[in-house]
Amino acid sequence: MVLYGYWRSSAAYRVRIALNLKGLDYESRPVHLINNGGEQHAPEFQALNPQELVPCLVDQGRVLTQSMAIMEYLDETRPTPALLPADPAGRARVRALAQVVGCDIHPLGNLRVLQHLVTQFGADDAAKGVWSRHWIGLGLQALETMLAGNVATGRFCHGDSPSMADACLVPQVYNAVRWKMPMDDYPTIRRIHEACQALDAFQRAVPEAQPDAPKGS
Amino acid sequence: MVLYGYWRSSAAYRVRIALNLKGLDYESRPVHLINNGGEQHAPEFQALNPQELVPCLVDQGRVLTQSMAIMEYLDETRPTPALLPADPAGRARVRALAQVVGCDIHPLGNLRVLQHLVTQFGADDAAKGVWSRHWIGLGLQALETMLAGNVATGRFCHGDSPSMADACLVPQVYNAVRWKMPMDDYPTIRRIHEACQALDAFQRAVPEAQPDAPKGS
Structure with a gap:
């Protein structure tokens, strides 16, 4: 898995916690939100996420955006340990x-x-x-x-x-x-x-x- | 079910759509967001939702807040028709x-x-x-x-x-x-x-x- 993020992005931070809780390895690809006019606005990143926001997680070719949707996805594809209760x-x-x-x-x-x-x-x-x-x-x-x-x-x-x-x-x-x-x-x-x-x-x-x-x- | 909402609240509107799509009956209890200094700030409503925001859905004594969480709940407790795909x-x-x-x-x-x-x-x-x-x-x-x-x-x-x-x-x-x-x-x-x-x-x-x-x- 590849995580596009930024060290101080609060939303990327959430996904890092979720990945770590589940013991999943990932490659970190930093997207600098300030330098170079904001690397999230570069065409290559925009092609991944038209919102031009981090985080963006790529899992087996699937491009996932929105931190809470990503956490739900991780919980559905790697159920243990669970990030949501059962009831x-x-x-x-x-x-x-x-x-x-x-x-x-x-x-x-x-x-x-x-x-x-x-x-x-x-x-x-x-x-x-x-x-x-x-x-x-x-x-x-x-x-x-x-x-x-x-x-x-x-x-x-x-x-x-x-x-x-x-x-x-x-x-x-x-x-x-x-x-x-x-x-x-x-x-x-x-x-x-x-x-x-x-x-x-x-x-x-x-x-x-x-x-x-x-x-x- | 009782839905606390406001006619023009976009978040309450989402939940009304979800309830209707699932064919669920509900009682509508309006909370006027402007009149009376904002009825969402009244102690009785604050006791239901400390965020003092609509919507708030009460289902069999369960108090549910946050429109997207409510829609997920409806989808889990009344699965048909589904509001989320299967994969x-x-x-x-x-x-x-x-x-x-x-x-x-x-x-x-x-x-x-x-x-x-x-x-x-x-x-x-x-x-x-x-x-x-x-x-x-x-x-x-x-x-x-x-x-x-x-x-x-x-x-x-x-x-x-x-x-x-x-x-x-x-x-x-x-x-x-x-x-x-x-x-x-x-x-x-x-x-x-x-x-x-x-x-x-x-x-x-x-x-x-x-x-x-x-x-x-």
Whole structure:
């Protein structure tokens, strides 16, 4: 398998976690989202993913895009260990937790969105920070309530093994810390984040451990 | 089943399509997103969905949130007719198409995001239109390429029966038209949209047909 990604892409980070949790080997092909005018806009990459976004996973000639769709695919083609529970209600809960991050937090703080805030509204770095922290804060507060108030929450987001929800949560916490979000209000998220970080699969997926991370980052 | 929604919510619209395609009866409980300071922020609704967003589906006491997670749940608990194909590659394609809408177009033009552009950047109606059309245009262009260039595309997004991808696409086209997007550049999307609109399940789900739609809208 070949994973087209970028060390600091939150969506690529999710897929790296999923691949590692399943013990799958893959070749990493970095796509630099800033250098060379953004390598994701190059014709060769656009031919793989017309959205010009990472990640993109190629498995036996199949070109897969959208991180949550990729994780579902990995779970269907390599079922063990599972990234989703077995029961429909549990699966719906894990997917909803993943989608709070994937649909309602991350898309609003994406690189291309921040770039467009500059173009359209002249946002400076401070304004980008205010914007990002607003959406991350709203999302993490909702997640904290969903996690803290539910008996299905265990050592991880759902029970005692990591799921697709944890693979989304951890990169989002990474982004929150990058934007200097105070994390005191989210004790359950912090506890789960810590449990994830103790696992080798999560450790090997961190941005700074990727081949395209700048040295010393 | 009880569906908490709002006539013009694009995410609630998706779930209405899915429920109709499966021939499921449901009680509609409107949550007005603007009146009364936004009824989604009321404590009773917040207790159902801490995200304070619609849709929210209650099925036999199970509270389900996030439209794409809800559609997956419906597909797992009421498998016929299927909203996803049977093969993992096809399922990954349908999910990716759905997520282009659900993760990369719709979240950026959501009501709460437009309201925040006003608060933080003083955006007027014209600026909100420019912003919305920018993201809808990027997304529809990518979708058009993904659909037009793939033999798996049929009468609908994937083959000849409607899927989760169509349930996401049609509400997004509704939004595009609302923002006066020229649709000439998206012939495949227009063709699929027309095929969907010919179906009763899609017709009954349109915003104007909902009990909470203003009279004459």
